[in-house]
Amino acid sequence: MDLEIYDKTQDGVPAEHVNLIQDVLQYAGKYLKLADNTEMSVTLMNNEDIHRINQQYRGVDRATDVISFAIEDDDEEAADFPLVMDDELAAEIPENIGDIFVSMDKVAEQADYLGHSYERELGFLVVHGFLHLNGYDHMEPEDEKVMFKLQADILDAYGLKR
Structure with a gap:
């Protein structure tokens, strides 16, 4: 997965935290079996x-702590003009799934409040x-259960247990 991380904080985010973001998201991408040509950004x-x-x-x-902006592939306008290409060419075109924005202030506040590590x-x-970028949501109780279990499974398997 091609992942761009942008640091817009005033103090700068330590390299080990940037590396953690990179590693955990690469792990999550493999966990969900995303294509290697998947792209996204984190600010x-x-x-x-x-x-x-x-x-x-x-x-x-x-x-807020995190905001995600997914790039939807099921756009009605796009469906009106489908691209026709062979599988080999399609595999070479990157798929941008969207952007995540994270408040590093909220990371510190919530870690302290919840009593676990930063x-x-x-x-x-x-x-x-x-x-969220991959279509999961928690608006309905059943969806929340699915998303939060998957989230916990990924974090636990990666080694970031509560």
């Missing part, structure tokens, strides 16, 4: 910046956002 920011994004795109006037919270949030 690390502070509460102020994620607050602005939350306000602008979700109409929620507060900072690394566990960081892994939790990026996997949570990653699952």
Whole structure:
């Protein structure tokens, strides 16, 4: 998986945390059996910046921990103009699944509040956002159960247990 990580924090995110994000998302991609040509990005920011994004795109006037913007393949307009290509060519074209924005301030706040490590919270949030990019949601109780179990399974298998 091709993963771009952007650090927009004022203080800079330590390399070991950037590496953790890279590693846990690569692991999650393999866990879900995503194609090697899958692309996505993660932007690390502070509460102020994620607050602005939350306000602008979700109409929620507060900072949040993670926001995901999935690139949908089932767009109705795109279905009107299907691309026809052979499987070999299709396998070479990258599939961008979307972007995740993470508040590093919230990572620290929530890790402290929940009493687990900063690394566990960081892994939790990026996997949570990653699952949203892959079509999982938690709007309905049954969907929440499926998503949260998968999230826990990935984190536990990776080694970021509670």
